[in-house]
Amino acid sequence: MKSQKVVLRFPHKLVDQPIVCRLVKDYNLDFNILKAYITPEEEGLLVLELIGKNEDFKKGIDYIKSMGVSVQPLSKDIKRNDKKCTHCGACVTICPSDALVLDPATRKVIFHEDKCIACELCIKACPPRAMEIHF
Amino acid sequence: MIRTYKEINEKIKKGQVVVATAEELIRLVDEKGVKKAAQEVDVVTTGTFGPMCSSGAYLNVGHSKPKIKLGGGRVCLNDVPAYTGFAAVDIFIGATALPDDDPRNKVYPGEFAYGGAHVIEELVAGKDVKLTAASYGTDCYPRKHLETLINIKDVNEAVLFNMRNAYQNYNCAVNVSDRVIYTYMGVLKPNFGNANYCSAGQLSPLLKDPLYKTIGIGTRIFLGGGEGYVAWNGTQHNPGVKRKDNGIPQAPAGTLAVIGDLKKMDPRWLVGASFLGYGCSLVVGIGIPIPILDEEICKSAAVKDEDIWTQIVDYSEGYPKGIPGSLGEVNYAQLKSGEIEIKGKKVPTSSHSSYVRAVEIANILKDQIKKGEFLLTEPVAPIPGPESGITFKPLKERPIEG
Numbered sequence: 001m002k003s004q005k006v007v008l009r010f011p012h013k014l015v016d017q018p019i020v021c022r023l024v025k026d027y028n029l030d031f032n033i034l035k036a037y038i039t040p041e042e043e044g045l046l047v048l049e050l051i052g053k054n055e056d057f058k059k060g061i062d063y064i065k066s067m068g069v070s071v072q073p074l075s076k077d078i079k080r081n082d083k084k085c086t087h088c089g090a091c092v093t094i095c096p097s098d099a100l101v102l103d104p105a106t107r108k109v110i111f112h113e114d115k116c117i118a119c120e121l122c123i124k125a126c127p128p129r130a131m132e133i134h135f
Numbered sequence: 136m137i138r139t140y141k142e143i144n145e146k147i148k149k150g151q152v153v154v155a156t157a158e159e160l161i162r163l164v165d166e167k168g169v170k171k172a173a174q175e176v177d178v179v180t181t182g183t184f185g186p187m188c189s190s191g192a193y194l195n196v197g198h199s200k201p202k203i204k205l206g207g208g209r210v211c212l213n214d215v216p217a218y219t220g221f222a223a224v225d226i227f228i229g230a231t232a233l234p235d236d237d238p239r240n241k242v243y244p245g246e247f248a249y250g251g252a253h254v255i256e257e258l259v260a261g262k263d264v265k266l267t268a269a270s271y272g273t274d275c276y277p278r279k280h281l282e283t284l285i286n287i288k289d290v291n292e293a294v295l296f297n298m299r300n301a302y303q304n305y306n307c308a309v310n311v312s313d314r315v316i317y318t319y320m321g322v323l324k325p326n327f328g329n330a331n332y333c334s335a336g337q338l339s340p341l342l343k344d345p346l347y348k349t350i351g352i353g354t355r356i357f358l359g360g361g362e363g364y365v366a367w368n369g370t371q372h373n374p375g376v377k378r379k380d381n382g383i384p385q386a387p388a389g390t391l392a393v394i395g396d397l398k399k400m401d402p403r404w405l406v407g408a409s410f411l412g413y414g415c416s417l418v419v420g421i422g423i424p425i426p427i428l429d430e431e432i433c434k435s436a437a438v439k440d441e442d443i444w445t446q447i448v449d450y451s452e453g454y455p456k457g458i459p460g461s462l463g464e465v466n467y468a469q470l471k472s473g474e475i476e477i478k479g480k481k482v483p484t485s486s487h488s489s490y491v492r493a494v495e496i497a498n499i500l501k502d503q504i505k506k507g508e509f510l511l512t513e514p515v516a517p518i519p520g521p522e523s524g525i526t527f528k529p530l531k532e533r534p535i536e537g
Contacts, residue, residue: 089486090321093329107490125322127408
């Protein structure tokens with residue numbers, strides 16, 4: 001079994017088509033919607049956690065790519081600028097998924113990219129603005 | 136008296152001085168007791184790295200040809216207004232100043248992406264900054280407009296002058312209300328969703344010299360990566376608050392006004408910050424050496440997080456309305472554990488002061504002293520202590536008649 005968080009971008013022409021449901025019906029993948037919206041350019045943005053067998057996972061991703069949807073692993077989206085981070089810790093109670101936590105031994109803030117759900121709450125809550133969105 | 140400033144400085148010059156950070160002193164006292172530790176250690180270094188809004192810098196930018204009188208005119212640095220009410224070319228840029236066209240909280244909560252603090256950080260980083268000025272013209276200063284790039288290396292003086300820094304203790308902020316609030320203590324989640332604090336605790340300078348026995352006017356300090364001095368007590372200096380038996384105030388108390396050459400500072404230790412829905416602030420790095428002149432000073436400098444207490448304050452109603460009151464008392468060991476208990480509820484904590492960077496400052500200062508690069512100064516005058524009767528007064532509002 002494999003579980004991965006992915007960012008899907010649907011071009012304007014695909015926004016009105018049923019695509020994700022095929023992942024369930026044809027590829028036996030479970031999904032959990034983490035975020036969904038239409039951008040001002042009328043592109044659809046969907047952040048999903050996909051769960052399924054490795055083989056189904058690959059086929060499912062190939063399918064949505066073939067439909068013209070761009071697929072990117074989620075961890076690439078939110079980055080910490082280590083030059084800017086002062087390890088103050090302001091973010092740790094803001095992060096809802098424990099991706100940003102304080103290491104009690106070193107008192108440094110650790111960023112677990114795999115736990116990040118790209119909710120973006122940390123972006124503006126960080127006083128030196130060290131958390132960045134990379135598209 | 137175990138030793139004098141003079142003796143300590145002699146040892147520094149000879150490379151024989153024994154320096155410990157406040158963290159190291161805590162361990163040493165645990166191991167060997169106060170008496171022995173006080174005999175062994177000459178100097179203890181402290182550090183803090185947190186947002187300090189009452190900070191700013193003054194510049195003398197030099198005279199243009201023909202000359203312009205910025206004094207009484209209008210000056211912006213990277214579109215952030217600077218104060219000009221001085222002679223011809225002296226200006227002061229404050230950390231919280233905002234560009235005129237910043238939307239503030241019109242789109243709530245405002246982002247405050249760029250302000251005076253960021254200008255100071257860019258100046259220190261050696262970046263060119265845009266100066267725009269308009270003035271009224273005089274016979275001796277005929278010019279009315281000026282637009283130019285300036286750089287810290289070209290101006291005559293650039294001096295950091297912060298009128299309130301290094302707070303001796305600070306509130307632990309919570310939100311009792313049922314909506315998110317945006318404060319200088321960060322984003323506070325409703326119904327005690329989080330508790331934010333802002334002090335280096337056992338490393339914080341004034342908490343390690345609670346009765347201001349060694350930190351006074353003229354004390355040489357680490358400031359913003361360079362060297363500075365304590366100029367005065369800070370504004371809102373409030374030495375009379377309730378203290379524990381160890382002399383440590385249980386609420387925000389003493390403050391320092393500090394000054395130093397901005398040209399010799401480092402942007403790693405002066406960082407522009409944006410507080411969502413609140414405004415801009417400057418994160419300032421300060422480190423102060425404490426000479427171990429006697430056992431009492433050593434004992435205070437070795438106080439641990441668990442013996443430093445502060446008040447839990449509601450920032451949704453109590454603080455904004457100026458209603459005094461505490462929802463409870465916590466110590467810094469509890470705050471740093473990541474969770475405290477308020478009225479039976481477990482509340483996660485976060486800090487706005489970087490402990491990692493405070494440790495780094497204490498170590499830098501320790502190295503400078505050991506290498507003979509940093510000599511200690513004896514204060515030329517003390518800052519007012521609890522006996523002074525000085526208090527932090529609210530504004531007395533009075534109607535304007537006639």
